[in-house]
Amino acid sequence: MDCCLIAGAAGGIGSRLAQRLAVEGRRLVLCGRNELALQALADSLLCDCKVMVVDLVQGTQVADLYKTLAEQDWHVDGMAHCVGSIALKPLHLLSEQEAREVFEVNYWSAFHLLKGFVQQRLAVRQPGAAVLTGSLVVNAGFPGHEAIASAKSALVGLMKSAAASYAAKGIRINCVLPGLTDTPLASRFLATDAAREKMAALNPLGRVGCADDIAAAQAFLLSSDAGWMTGQTLTVDGGQSGLMAPAVAVRPAS
Secondary structure (H helix, E strand, O other): OOEEEEEOOOOHHHHHHHHHHHHOOOEEEEEEOOHHHHHHHHHHOOOOEEEEEOOOOOHHHHHHHHHHHHHOOOOOOEEEEOOOOOOOEOHHHOOHHHHHHHHHHHHHHHHHHHHHHHHHHHHHOOOEEEEEEOOHHHOOOOOOEHHHHHHHHHHHHHHHHHHHHHHHHOEEEEEEEEOOEEOHHHHHHOOOHHHHHHHHHOOOOOOOEEHHHHHHHHHHHHOHHHOOOOOOEEEEOOOOOOOOOOOOOOOOOO
């Protein structure tokens, strides 16, 4: 892989993915809105990397991003969408504006990033691999998740159709569906030991996910080891969306 673009690289999952790919010696483009956090991450990585400040929900900015990278001879053949938000309200309390904002962050950022990635891969007639970030809530109903479940479900639909459209060109597109993961984004759900224990007890494997659980799955889907996988959702949630949690506490899986 010549170069991998990580969108939302300053976040908990994006930064851990960057660390994994840096160890493999890949060139990285670190994207997001927080320039200071992105630069701090870049300074910590022992690899060739570039920081690009961009509002990922703005299609023109994303298009300009890919154009600039191409002009600088940074050929992006891998893309990881590590962007998300958490907004929990039941439908009767959810405003249209709130729902639209959730779609902007979670769906439209993926739409713009994936469209630009596919366009530049087609322009150079070369294969590539992209991974999007969904959520376990597309597989199971969770109360109060109407907005985020809708947006992430739309993202999965985008992934599947795009994977079918470009498979013959060697462009692989997959999606990771994380469960509750210990990142700054989820900090309000894990603010106390009691809250953490409660969330862990709801999970069949008896623990909350960590950023590396998700980053490992993303790195796999971007690698040649996943070279015969496209259009797939890889659920990384401790079994929560498909299994019943045990009735008694279990030792957390190592």
